[in-house]
Amino acid sequence: MPEPAKMRKPDVKVVILGDMNVGKTSLLHRYTERKFKDTISTVGGAFFLKQWGPYNISIWDTAGREQFHGLGSMYCRGASAVILTYDVTNWQTLAELEDRFLSLTDTANSDCIYAIVGNKADLTDSGTHRAEPLDGQTEQEGVGTELQPTGGGVGGGDPAALLQKQVSQEDARALYNRVLRYKGMEDKACPPAERLCFETSAKTGYNVDELFETIFDMVLPSILKKRSQGTPSTIDLEECRVPKSTKAGCC
Ligand SMILES: Nc1nc2c(ncn2[C@@H]2O[C@H](COP(=O)(O)OP(=O)(O)O)[C@@H](O)[C@H]2O)c(=O)[nH]1
Numbered sequence: 001m002p003e004p005a006k007m008r009k010p011d012v013k014v015v016i017l018g019d020m021n022v023g024k025t026s027l028l029h030r031y032t033e034r035k036f037k038d039t040i041s042t043v044g045g046a047f048f049l050k051q052w053g054p055y056n057i058s059i060w061d062t063a064g065r066e067q068f069h070g071l072g073s074m075y076c077r078g079a080s081a082v083i084l085t086y087d088v089t090n091w092q093t094l095a096e097l098e099d100r101f102l103s104l105t106d107t108a109n110s111d112c113i114y115a116i117v118g119n120k121a122d123l124t125d126s127g128t129h130r131a132e133p134l135d136g137q138t139e140q141e142g143v144g145t146e147l148q149p150t151g152g153g154v155g156g157g158d159p160a161a162l163l164q165k166q167v168s169q170e171d172a173r174a175l176y177n178r179v180l181r182y183k184g185m186e187d188k189a190c191p192p193a194e195r196l197c198f199e200t201s202a203k204t205g206y207n208v209d210e211l212f213e214t215i216f217d218m219v220l221p222s223i224l225k226k227r228s229q230g231t232p233s234t235i236d237l238e239e240c241r242v243p244k245s246t247k248a249g250c251c
């Protein structure tokens, strides 16, 4: 009889939270596929598995549920890091993080790391937030300089189309400090706001690797702790019946 299929369990869970359209799926896509698409199906995989050295990291995207069904508290259960994402051109998306999304993190690990990420930096700056095209993409595919009409008002790249920045780095850092206070973590040795507040562009790739890799490095202690507690490192695929798709599963 064949051996039952076994899969290595993710060592750690990272979740991306934030309002619809801030670019959560695009950030994950940019990091994992090195690409940006103006229209991307957000209703898709629920998590992506990333091999980080000897470790397996699962990165959870909302799969559109923030739009259609809301997100339950299960979404953040057991998370070692939460990426709270807003759109730098939309103040309301920062406010929503505190009003709607922060309470969902109550089920995250007690030593969870919080990053505050202001995406769409390319829309507010014609020069400094640009990056080289990645992996053979042409300038047009990767960091197009022409305004791409997208219904949601997110073209990008064309200096004439730049939008006003509505959220400053200081606003984001102030939110980070309030998150620590909400979590009762201000007295613990948490990383300072400067290390965990990022401005990114999924469109140009600006700061995207830095964001994910900083977080991965920071969750390593959490992985080591879990391993030392002897949590089993494989799951039986027969029992779990994970859907067939390659990278993503459904929660
Ligand atoms: N200009 C620009 N547009 C972006 C960026 N990130 C995402 N978008 C666009 O914003 C829209 C929403 O992105 P999506 O990733 O689906 O957001 P989500 O709902 O948070 O997952 C799409 O039209 C994306 O192409 C970015 O960094 N810059």
Ligand SMILES: [Mg+2]
Residues within 6 Å of the ligand: 024, 025, 026, 041, 042, 043, 061, 062, 063, 064
């Ligand atoms: Mg999405």
